[in-house]
Amino acid sequence: MHDPLSDVVRLLHPQAVFANIISGKGNWAVRYAEYGQPGFCIVLEGSALLAVDGHAPITINAGDFVLLPTTPPFTLSSFLPAPPVFIDPKLVPGGQGERRHGEQDGTPDMRALGGAFLFDTDHAALLVTLLPTVVHVRGVGRLMHLVQMIGEEYHDRKPGSDYMLSRLVEMLLVEAMRCTATGSALPGLLRGLDDERLALALTRIHARIDHAWTVGELARAAALSRSTFFDRFTRTVGVPPMEYLLAWRMQVAKDLLRRDRLHVADVAQRVGYGSTSSFSVAFSRHVGEPPSHYARR
Structure with missing residues (x-):
């Protein structure tokens, strides 16, 4: 049987780019400027608070996947207030190791892989018509397995890692779409x-x-x-x-x-x-x- 969702994903030609490990310990906060392109966050360990402008703050935990189709301004932080570090994702390249916020020593309270999708520019608007402004998927077994595999792949950096990561994040995108395809989803x-x-x-x-x-x-x-x-x-x-x-x-x-x-x-x-x-x-x-x-x- 033909699969319309697969058709859409093929047209998007998604890739994972600008991925960085983000970690925090103690009281910390990082404020990201508007990016305008699809961004994602995969929580590998611990938990944190995510506040996307125009939306109520949400707690994100290990195994969670967050997708922002247009990536408006947002703040990622510990659960206690702290002066934020400001980052413009358009000016700060990815793939440059771990970004640690708050206390620099000791085991972090939260580790996540944050990055952006690069889509075919002529079809990128398709994603915006398919998904709400904030997609937060939690507690899905298949997705948690993918998150674990992405974490291992990013940590080990074996030959072929870039290709593996792009395919795994592509599967994450499809899984997020499946989880969003409910009666409460936006018309589309x-x-x-x-x-x-x-x-x-x-x-x-x-x-x-x-x-x-x-x-x-x-x-x-x-x-x-x-x-x-x-x-x-x-x-x-x-x-x-x-x-x-x-x-x-x-x-x-x-x-x-x-x-x-x-x-x-x-x-x-x-x-x-x-x-x-x-x-x-x-x-x-x-x-x-x-x-x-x-x-x-």
Whole structure:
């Protein structure tokens, strides 16, 4: 069966970059400026307080995974107040060893791996539409195993560690998305996939992107009436079915043009357009420039 979530992850082309061990002991605090790109924190040992601007502070413990799709300003600290150290993640490179805060000697109260995801810039906005501002996953056995493996890989630094870390963090991302795909998630693909009926329709769309889908066909695939399906899809996924189909076709088209360097006519056929001109018009309206210009840019 086709898997829409795997499609999204493949388009994102995620990698783990700028990763550093962060540790703290005693009373300490570090204040990070806005980064604007997806950032993550994997708690390896102990616990700390995370306060993301605009959100209530949360306690993060060993085995927890936190993902910030846009990484707004936030403070990471001990549980007692302390003057913060200010860091601008855009100016401080990663991969330069452990950053220790508070008392410099002795076993730290908290150790975490903090870093940022690097995604294909043309598709990075997809993550923002899929996930809430703060994703905090805790107590999930599979995720805790991944966290342990990442910690061991980062500590041992054997040959091939960079590749292993990037793949492990990619799996963490998928696991975080799975954990977020509940009825309480924001309207979007993840919430749609959590709906058994809508998941059938979404899977059909992703499996046959070149098919001339109609609302009626998708409603039958979901075993719902046309009106019930349309309303349920729009409410759950956040956009009407045909608008979702158009948006996904354009995401795939951008990837085919930029990454696979296919000709515009070939891309048009791949994503379900009967003519190059009709595809070019749709692409220009959706993306803001003709596909030929986008491919050259």
